[in-house]
Amino acid sequence: MLEIKGLNQYYGGSHILKGVDLAVEQGTCACLMGRNGMGKTTLLKCLMGLVPIADGSITFQGREISRLRPQQRARMGIGYVPQGREIFPQLTVEENLRVPLAGKRSRGIPERIFELFPVLKEMARRRGGDLSGGQQQQLAIGRALVLQPEILLLDEPNEGIQPNIVRQIGEVIRMLNREEGLTILLVEQKLPFARATGDHFTLLNNGRAVASGAMSQLSDELIQEHMTV
Numbered sequence: 001m002l003e004i005k006g007l008n009q010y011y012g013g014s015h016i017l018k019g020v021d022l023a024v025e026q027g028t029c030a031c032l033m034g035r036n037g038m039g040k041t042t043l044l045k046c047l048m049g050l051v052p053i054a055d056g057s058i059t060f061q062g063r064e065i066s067r068l069r070p071q072q073r074a075r076m077g078i079g080y081v082p083q084g085r086e087i088f089p090q091l092t093v094e095e096n097l098r099v100p101l102a103g104k105r106s107r108g109i110p111e112r113i114f115e116l117f118p119v120l121k122e123m124a125r126r127r128g129g130d131l132s133g134g135q136q137q138q139l140a141i142g143r144a145l146v147l148q149p150e151i152l153l154l155d156e157p158n159e160g161i162q163p164n165i166v167r168q169i170g171e172v173i174r175m176l177n178r179e180e181g182l183t184i185l186l187v188e189q190k191l192p193f194a195r196a197t198g199d200h201f202t203l204l205n206n207g208r209a210v211a212s213g214a215m216s217q218l219s220d221e222l223i224q225e226h227m228t229v
């Protein structure tokens with residue numbers, strides 16, 4: 001469903017992503033892992049069209065998307081939950097959820113979002129900035145689901161969040177993937193969460209995809225070599 005081949009990306013003169021290959025099969029959850037600064041966030045930004053790539057290809061459902069604008073990719077069915085959530089603090093929860101619907105007056109917020117995250121209904125009129133970190137993360141995921149994407153890109157959804165909310169968010173992500181068939185590409189540093197959620201892993205080290213396979217093949221040696229600091 002999503003395939004990256006030979007992707008190179010630079011920030012100025014710094015070569016960040018070096019010939020990355022990655023494939024995410026329909027209906028699976030792929031985990032992108034690796035130490036801080038290895039290029040995971042940059043890779044998601046390349047997929048979303050938020051930073052330009054130097055060369056390589058990105059195909060989504062058989063179509064080359066690497067020259068499309070971010071909004072076009074979102075309309076094609078790519079949802080994105082950025083690192084740090086990036087919700088609008090001055091807008092209400094409901095207004096945040098309406099952002100992806102701009103220009104589509106006939107469409108409303110799918111009721112499913114509030115079933116998945118009841119707290120968003122309770123807090124619909126509160127400002128985004130007044131929510132806790134965990135609630136903001138639920139809002140960011142809810143907002144990414146408003147256009148009913150085919151694939152969801154999640155950048156460290158558990159960073160800086162209380163354990164009970166991490167559990168709730170984990171349950172929702174696994175349910176969306178396993179019961180509703182939503183394809184997921186998850187950037188995740190926490191091993192137990194990645195193991196409980198992902199079908200496949202890819203390890204990034206210094207901008208290169210150095211290992212990948214079924215999650216059951218993620219060995220202690222690989223973790224030692226590419227994850228521990």
Ligand SMILES: Nc1ncnc2c1ncn2[C@@H]1O[C@H](COP(=O)(O)OP(=O)(O)OP(=O)(O)O)[C@@H](O)[C@H]1O
Nearest residue numbers: 011014016034035036037038039040041042043083
């Ligand atoms: N806007 C930018 N301009 C220049 N360099 C950048 C920029 N954003 C990131 N970098 C550099 O690119 C490299 C990869 O960063 P990236 O954020 O993609 O890594 P990451 O694996 O997601 O790490 P983290 O888990 O810390 O977010 C790092 O060396 C970082 O300093």
